[in-house]
Amino acid sequence: MNILRTLGVITAGIMALSAASAAQAETRVTLKSAKAASSYYQMAAQLSEAMKTGTNGDVIITVEESQGSVQNVMEAMVRSGNYVFTSPPGLVGLAQNSKGPFEGRPTEKFEAVRALFPIPSLTMHFVMRSDSGATDFAGLEGKTILLGKGSFGAKEGEKYLDLFGLGGKVELADAELSNAVAALKNGQIDGFVTAGSWPAPNVIEAAAGTDVNVLSLSDEQLALTKRDKTVIPAGTYSGQDEDITTASLSVVAFATTEMDDETAYQLTKTFWEQKAKMGESSSWWNGVSPDMLGNIGGKIHPGALRYYAEAGFPVRDDQR
Template identity: 70%
Template sequence: MFKRISKTACAAAAFAAVTLTGASAETRITYKSAKAGSSYYQMAVEIAEALKKGTDGEFSVTVEESQGSVQNVMEVRARGADYVFTTPPALVGAAQNASGPFEGKGSDKFAEIRALFPIPSLTMHFVVAESAGASKIEDLAGKTVLLGKGSFGASEGEKYLELFGIKDQVEIADAELSNAVAALKNGQIDAFVTAGSWPAPNVIEAAASVGVDVLSLTEEQIAETKRTKITIPAGTYTGQDEDIVTTSLPVVAYTTTAMDDDTAYQLTTTFWEQKEAMGGNAPWWNGVDTALMANITGKLHPGAVRYYEEAGVELGEAQK
């Protein structure tokens, strides 16, 4: 009887060991970014595929649709060690200070948020038909401009028109941003404003089919916006012979201290190792480099810090 029980116990123990080994071979990650159909949701899918490929299937990433960055941060309160999400660094700061959209909604969990790596920034594009003859943002006075509705680009574009004193001199088109290229083609508008990772698909289409100028801002104007300066290299769009200097809203992939250091290290390492291949399939990844690390204003996950120190990437003391 004793021998039979021992054999059964041994068999059960062996099965459990195999099961645990199999489970440990796959690290499950939930990645929450943006609305389905958006460029940032597509980026999430690309990251999920890159992590799976780069770890030979060790990482299994589930991409979740999101209603926006504020929701992504708020969900930190109920999520565990497998949670990765994207948001601008400024929103993390707001959450940790219980300010802005997080006023009255503070949580100790927000103090545990840690950065992993930057992803393409939301980049402002002021796109003008060549026939409109505009070379600077002040030249939009007297023109019809499509801003769209309810997006970061729409609110930011309206803010800039007011900041630079031409809001009352611009006719704002009552149309959705999805109609921008068609409206530009048929002469209904002179320009449109869009914010997204570069190269932006709607700007690529407009540049190739209509011929456009994408306006640069001056250093003084960029300072006035209080946004982050970014340069879109010459040649990014058809007919673009010079760099475009504009503004951006940095976006970063985050997790929390609940994630163990080794997982954060492997996530960060695999992202950077796969970035070049990702850029070959989706050019917006080519705009991501370690220079964007300076835009991360809060702390990095210790596992990510290990990667950057090994890679020789200089970090600020506040990031460690």
């Protein structure tokens, strides 16, 4: 009995040591994302699963809901360790310069923010019924357009109408964006504006049941928006025979210099290696490319830079 008891104690000790070693091997990361009902929260959940799969469980991501990018950036001041968040790069730039919603905030913590990799952009879509005759922005004059209310797409869409000389020349429908597809199909509106990762589900739905044109921006119009250029390939939407050139707001996964280089390397490497697999189930990942690194205005984490050097991805000197 004494021998059996001794063996039992030894076995229990070995199991405990093994469990402790496994726990130590795991790298825990917190990812601050977006509202739970949003597509960006869904992307965060997909990233979490991809990291677990791609690292054989060595990296475990816990996704936290957020009320928006301002909150995500603001928390970089107080969160320590492996804190990752998503935000447009321009918002991080405002924080690092104590401007906009970050005015009066100390910049020291924000200066430690570093980029890891891009995720799907907020891409503008101007969707018009083909029988409206509108094939460019000049053709929007006198048409009824649904912008929605309060969203990034609604604010951005209204800004573009003003920039392109259409302020007061377009009838704006008083309805929520959730009603856009039905209103388009019923002929209640000539078109709608939406922003999101592409291919956008509501644009897919609209194009599947109605002949539509998704308008392209000229180079001059794109310059006026001061946004990034996105090209949606021909064939993305039903009936779309040509590429669509439009404006987008880049979104990036960020960490801080408190994250060690090896963790940043593993996160970045695994993201790019798992991106194609994620794209099989959610096509918005297929729109992310190495060229999108050029839309990052600040510094990239040294661990991520190590991977980009290995992969031969384009990185500017000012991003190092």
